[in-house]
Amino acid sequence: MPRTITQAEHSAPPRIDDAGDAGALYDGTMVFLVGLLMALGVVIVFSATAGVGPLKLAPETLLQSPLRHAAFALAAFVGMLIVAHMDYRALACTTPRRATPVLVIFAVAVLLQAAALIIPDRAAGGIGGQRSVPIPIGGGAISFQPAEFGKVALVLALAGLLSCRWFSIRSFLHGFLPVVLGCGVLIGLTGLADFGTAALLGVMTLILLILGGARWLHLAAMALVGGAAGAVLILAAPYRIERIRTFLSGAADEAGSGYQIRQSLIAIGSGGWWGRGLGASVQSYGYLPQANNDFVFAVICEELGIIGGIAVIGVFLLLLFRGLFLARRATDSFGRLLATGLAVMIGLQAAFNVGVVTHALPTKGISLPFVSEGGSGIVFLGLGAGLLAAVGRSAARRSA
Amino acid sequence: MRPITPLFLVVALLLTGGATRLAYIEYSEGEALRSRASAQHTATISFPALRGDILDARGRVLAGSAPRPTIFVDPSAVDDPTFAAHSIAPVLGLSSEALERELRERSDRGYLVLKREVSDAELARFKHVRDARRLRAFGIQADSQRVYPYGALGGQILGFVGAEGRGAGGVELFYDEHLVGTPGYRRSIVDVQRRRLRQSPDDYVAPRDGATVVLTIDAYVQQVAEQHLAKAVADHRAEWGVATVLDALSGEVLAMANAPMFDPSNPVPPGASPEQVSAALELLQNRAVSFAYEPGSTFKPFIAAMAMEDGLTRIGEVFAINGPRRMFGSRTINDTHGYASLLFEEILSRSSNIGMGLIGARCGNERLHRHVRLFGFGDATGVGLPGEHSGQVNDFTNWGPFSTQSIPIGQEISVTCLQLANAFNVFATDGVLLRPRIVRGIVAADGRMIWDNSRPVPIRRVMSEATARAVRIQALAQTVVSGTGKTAAIPGYQVFGKTGTAQIARPGGYLAGKYTASFVCGAPTLNPRLTVAVSVYKPTGQYYGGQVAAPAAGRILADVLRYMQVPSEAHFDAKGSLQDRAGGD
Numbered sequence: 001m002p003r004t005i006t007q008a009e010h011s012a013p014p015r016i017d018d019a020g021d022a023g024a025l026y027d028g029t030m031v032f033l034v035g036l037l038m039a040l041g042v043v044i045v046f047s048a049t050a051g052v053g054p055l056k057l058a059p060e061t062l063l064q065s066p067l068r069h070a071a072f073a074l075a076a077f078v079g080m081l082i083v084a085h086m087d088y089r090a091l092a093c094t095t096p097r098r099a100t101p102v103l104v105i106f107a108v109a110v111l112l113q114a115a116a117l118i119i120p121d122r123a124a125g126g127i128g129g130q131r132s133v134p135i136p137i138g139g140g141a142i143s144f145q146p147a148e149f150g151k152v153a154l155v156l157a158l159a160g161l162l163s164c165r166w167f168s169i170r171s172f173l174h175g176f177l178p179v180v181l182g183c184g185v186l187i188g189l190t191g192l193a194d195f196g197t198a199a200l201l202g203v204m205t206l207i208l209l210i211l212g213g214a215r216w217l218h219l220a221a222m223a224l225v226g227g228a229a230g231a232v233l234i235l236a237a238p239y240r241i242e243r244i245r246t247f248l249s250g251a252a253d254e255a256g257s258g259y260q261i262r263q264s265l266i267a268i269g270s271g272g273w274w275g276r277g278l279g280a281s282v283q284s285y286g287y288l289p290q291a292n293n294d295f296v297f298a299v300i301c302e303e304l305g306i307i308g309g310i311a312v313i314g315v316f317l318l319l320l321f322r323g324l325f326l327a328r329r330a331t332d333s334f335g336r337l338l339a340t341g342l343a344v345m346i347g348l349q350a351a352f353n354v355g356v357v358t359h360a361l362p363t364k365g366i367s368l369p370f371v372s373e374g375g376s377g378i379v380f381l382g383l384g385a386g387l388l389a390a391v392g393r394s395a396a397r398r399s400a
Numbered sequence: 401m402r403p404i405t406p407l408f409l410v411v412a413l414l415l416t417g418g419a420t421r422l423a424y425i426e427y428s429e430g431e432a433l434r435s436r437a438s439a440q441h442t443a444t445i446s447f448p449a450l451r452g453d454i455l456d457a458r459g460r461v462l463a464g465s466a467p468r469p470t471i472f473v474d475p476s477a478v479d480d481p482t483f484a485a486h487s488i489a490p491v492l493g494l495s496s497e498a499l500e501r502e503l504r505e506r507s508d509r510g511y512l513v514l515k516r517e518v519s520d521a522e523l524a525r526f527k528h529v530r531d532a533r534r535l536r537a538f539g540i541q542a543d544s545q546r547v548y549p550y551g552a553l554g555g556q557i558l559g560f561v562g563a564e565g566r567g568a569g570g571v572e573l574f575y576d577e578h579l580v581g582t583p584g585y586r587r588s589i590v591d592v593q594r595r596r597l598r599q600s601p602d603d604y605v606a607p608r609d610g611a612t613v614v615l616t617i618d619a620y621v622q623q624v625a626e627q628h629l630a631k632a633v634a635d636h637r638a639e640w641g642v643a644t645v646l647d648a649l650s651g652e653v654l655a656m657a658n659a660p661m662f663d664p665s666n667p668v669p670p671g672a673s674p675e676q677v678s679a680a681l682e683l684l685q686n687r688a689v690s691f692a693y694e695p696g697s698t699f700k701p702f703i704a705a706m707a708m709e710d711g712l713t714r715i716g717e718v719f720a721i722n723g724p725r726r727m728f729g730s731r732t733i734n735d736t737h738g739y740a741s742l743l744f745e746e747i748l749s750r751s752s753n754i755g756m757g758l759i760g761a762r763c764g765n766e767r768l769h770r771h772v773r774l775f776g777f778g779d780a781t782g783v784g785l786p787g788e789h790s791g792q793v794n795d796f797t798n799w800g801p802f803s804t805q806s807i808p809i810g811q812e813i814s815v816t817c818l819q820l821a822n823a824f825n826v827f828a829t830d831g832v833l834l835r836p837r838i839v840r841g842i843v844a845a846d847g848r849m850i851w852d853n854s855r856p857v858p859i860r861r862v863m864s865e866a867t868a869r870a871v872r873i874q875a876l877a878q879t880v881v882s883g884t885g886k887t888a889a890i891p892g893y894q895v896f897g898k899t900g901t902a903q904i905a906r907p908g909g910y911l912a913g914k915y916t917a918s919f920v921c922g923a924p925t926l927n928p929r930l931t932v933a934v935s936v937y938k939p940t941g942q943y944y945g946g947q948v949a950a951p952a953a954g955r956i957l958a959d960v961l962r963y964m965q966v967p968s969e970a971h972f973d974a975k976g977s978l979q980d981r982a983g984g985d
Contacts, residue, residue: 282441
């Protein structure tokens, strides 16, 4: 049946939609949606941080200024465009030898994550652990977040391995176990500092393994082991129990750990349906901790209202379905798995973040993709989005 | 590869759930969250209003307000308590350690007063240090400090201002709502460190200063009255004394003196014991309005004049006294001297109790009661001071046979000094009772007249002009010329008056050997300008009104008449009797 439809399309007049454009190098819609979120993030983060420090446009202070995020977002956008122009299939693991680049990227992610645990975090980037590593540059420091890199690397590696013919995930010893062990190392290292991201990585691993055709028996065994490991991670860090208790008690503890979520709800509520207006947030003046990163969505709701918040969620929904469209249209299973993994990861992360900010989930460190300020994190995410857009290169190019 | 669409639908469902959750938050607690937001985002700074002045009739400032800088701190905005405390404390003469401790302990507070009434030098140094070291948490506000340029002058009239800036006692209390003003405020949106955000306009309301209360009191007259009263009280070692000076034609209270005096700028000594506090509050009492006592013989002119008004007697009528002791029913009335007979006017000038008993008998209780009430006794005068006593006139059902002789000699009744002076003023106004006034008007800070009380307020005509003039000129002037009040005579002016020496009532009788010595008088007799009442409570040694109160009253009259530049009226011959010019007047 799909074939007849394709034939019908061929006889139809050329469409203006560039994704369907015979000469499209990458998916412009995806680039547009991600760019929209990045632009919103630049404006909101500027608004949320402008009140904290003076605005100076000197090179040496740029890294501390509210424009810092704008610089990173610009880098991320450019990075996305560059990756989008490349042929993603260069990363496809068609032979064991061609799997090397993907595996090297994954190994680098693991090493960076391990390094993050060793290097002391003087800048104290995120609460409850080292989510970022400061890299001193000139007068300031760029915080480097290996977990953001790890997310993209994980999806890329799984998509690469699970889509190649020479590798069978259905074999336990030569397929399933090495993959799970590799992912487990990355997830474990990430989870020591950042439980939220580790949970997201775990879910993504599970999803990609299911899609990749892993045996249900193996998956059940993995879920059991992974659940146990998660429980150990929760019990190992007292603040996680505290967060869950805070969540269950309905944010009753005003002064303590419930403060942040209470302030988040105040930010959401104080915007009303239509918001205070862009740049008019008051909660970001020190009331709401992390107003510029994990809780930026609350500031969006304060400035743009519930309507604005729903609109942002709507953009993520569009992005998600555009990802579905690209995955279904992809002719190779690597592209399909890669597009699915990246789009679902972005959608899940957004949903988790909204859930945390609206007090539907316990507080954990999950940022809003493309919008939250997070130093270099947005650059890696932008590279991931570039891969996603690259999968959208048209059939004409693909066959060429 | 397994199908991917269900997975996307699950993720889409999660995102849609987030959107729904947003709408639900707005729907279920949006209002509550908004009120919480405005509560935590808003900081209100109050700007105190200056308390209104109290002026005397000539515009002298009896009570004023001076802005005095108060230095305060917002402890929640202090970044480094150690640095802040060691910077600021030495400048203000405070202990650095104590300030640092306080800043730490109260770090959740938004406002803490460090020092009031800061001197100019301290203020300059404070500003310098604060600005140089960028200590934004410290601020200056102008507080209103009450000053009384004339010290204790008229202290009981003025009252004082309590720690909260509210009037306590006297005019400060009675007109507090006008004096206090309305503080202004600035409501700002602030960040979490309580610093104002530039993005939002402030909601600013300027303070409205309190209104000015203009009194009828003349500070000079008040001073004269206080001096002579204090001397009388001291000379006769009395417990206390009061004096009231009225402007005869307008009913304005020119002075209302108390001895001992009360200092409004130091109402209660610092660190006072409970006894000292209650003594201070006792001192605050303005007894000229708050204390009622038996008027004794000073009451006689009212009864005698009304009997004459009703045609029951006349000037020149001879009364058979047969003193010094006489029975009225079962009641014995005594005179201090034994008179065989007295003219009507001599009954007043010599203060004969028996003569008044005879007049009382002619009137009868019903008429006496009506007459007493006509003069305003038993009613508060409404002068406009707190704690005014209405005096006591027994309900008519409680009057008995004794009342017929008691009332005419000022017993069974109690009056305040102000009531006594004001009733006596009827003789000066040729028969009209005025409402005494102590406030001429209230003027708002912007110059708008809030209350104009500068015109005389007649209450009623009590007696005819003829009766009033006859009693004043032919009977009351004789008190000073040849009767019990000769000590009140002054050069240049003819004084008319009445002495009173009342035993002090206690439940069921009188205190032995304790008296209220009073003199109520006016001058000049032909064209009265002033009415003065002086009462001295529990003098030791001499105790007659003519000895204790009359000299003080005379001196007050002499000084004030000269101050008012009242033309001299020496129209009395050597024997002190009135010349015919009076008749031709």
